[in-house]
Amino acid sequence: MACIALCLTGCDFFKIKTEDQGSSEDPVVAAVDDILLKKSDLDFVTRETTSLTDSSNLAKRYIQSWVKKQVMIREASKSVNVSQAELDKKLLDYKYALIVYEYEKEYIEKNLNREVSAGEIEQYYEQNKDNFTLKEIIVRANYIKIEKELNQNKEVQKLMASNSEGSSSQLRELAITAASNYFLEDSTWIKFDEITLNTPLADHQNKVQLLTSRKKPIIVENEGYNYYFNILEYKLQDQVPPVDFVKDEISEIIINKRKVNLAESLQNQVYKRAQDNNEFRIYE
Template identity: 55%
Template sequence: MKKKEYLKLSKNKSFVFLALTLFWVSCDSFRFKKEDDQEDTVVAELGEQKLYESELVAITANSTTPPDSADLAERYIQSWIKKQLMIRAAGNEGNYNEAELNRKLLDYKYALIVYEFEKSYIDQHLDEKVSDAEIKQYYDSNRDNFILKEIIVRLNYVKIEKGTTQNEKIDKILKSGEENKQGIEELAIKHASNYFLEDSTWVKFDDIIINTPLYNHPNKVQLLRQNKLIKADDEDHTYYLKILAYKLEDQVPPMEFVKEEITNIILNKRRLALADQLQKEIYNSAIENKEFKIYE
């Protein structure tokens, strides 16, 4: 399947993560003294940096038992020490341009601010309703983008213990070729160990047979082509698969199978359009109000 179109705003996530990482690291190196610090017990110390008991209390507040709290506190202390050692080593050994680091930190900060601003605007203006007509139009125009990489099927699947009196009934119903969904469902609910009877839903074939003797079948394509009713046994169970329809690898899947994926693509396109619209509105407003100048 070709690469999907994703919201370019998501690219800012890497900036956001790095900005937060730098922020946390830098914040760990500084701690503003509070009025009650003199009563706060130091639990770990490295150079001028101190870890206080009040910080551990906040970390372990949601632990359910004292052993859990103690284990979490110990792991946090070890993590804090390792991080402080890395900060000290980086400061001593690293050859850094402080002005360049500050510029990058500002860039990350501004990227985060812009990301949150755009996200808020998009959340307020995004129309999340996608019609079936829009989905069909996108599907018809981009069918080659949805080539299957695995087999999908519509089927009735029943797993039942071997040797029960119900095996013969299920076998007879499934072999009859007549639609008797109610009869299959009643038997499955009462007697089956597992079943899947959503016969209008397309699913991945491997997801259905993963815990059956069929999973390692050497030729699943031939299996589907030659059998409308597949039956397999292991030591304890019999597995029935009534194949209603299938699509093979390298074929185009039915629209229903990719409907959710197409919906997300359309919504992402709308998000991109809104982000672009916001940028243009702000830029055009700045031009109209003569808020910036460009010098030759």
């Protein structure tokens, strides 16, 4: 019959009952058949805690979890036929994933260059344009929401339609002093749905037609406000976005590629060093 033993006493954590259960310095705290869990095995669990009560609770939870896993393994072994070779392979894979991941992660953090130049972004963009097909409309635009009753409405409409030098700065000053909401970053590409959110255009049934046959500016209203949109440029679904819209995404892709290359480089270095030092043999 299988034997399960737990040796816990309040805040003392552990109590030893027989000499077979370990030394007094490192007592056994739980056993499932002949598999033992010792006090030293719990050091990593309680290392970061400062409260004796917290340490005791953490230790108890870990022991219960350990016992459950051991009895499940024992029970599963009765029903599941796993060869030793297959088990060894799975254990090796798990060990690799657990230990090597942390090693590679630390190595990558120390050696990774996170700076991505504009030239690198442009080159990647030109080589992979088709991978960045838009799934929604994006625009470069100016937008102002202003109360209908304000006298500045005429000036907003005039400045929105103007291409004259200085109109942008005048529009910004007017927006700061009179607008309820505005977006005047016209060099920045933004999703059309984001700039029209909470405006009458949000529910427009044919946004493509609205943009392709647009007036300058587009003016819509509701009970209390006028909404002015000056669409300077747009890209529709299935078109290729400008590089500025995807530069952050490209930068992340390039950095991730560097991470992969660093991991592969580390593996090759370790392998080559072990090979040069005759640390392994491969039998034909």
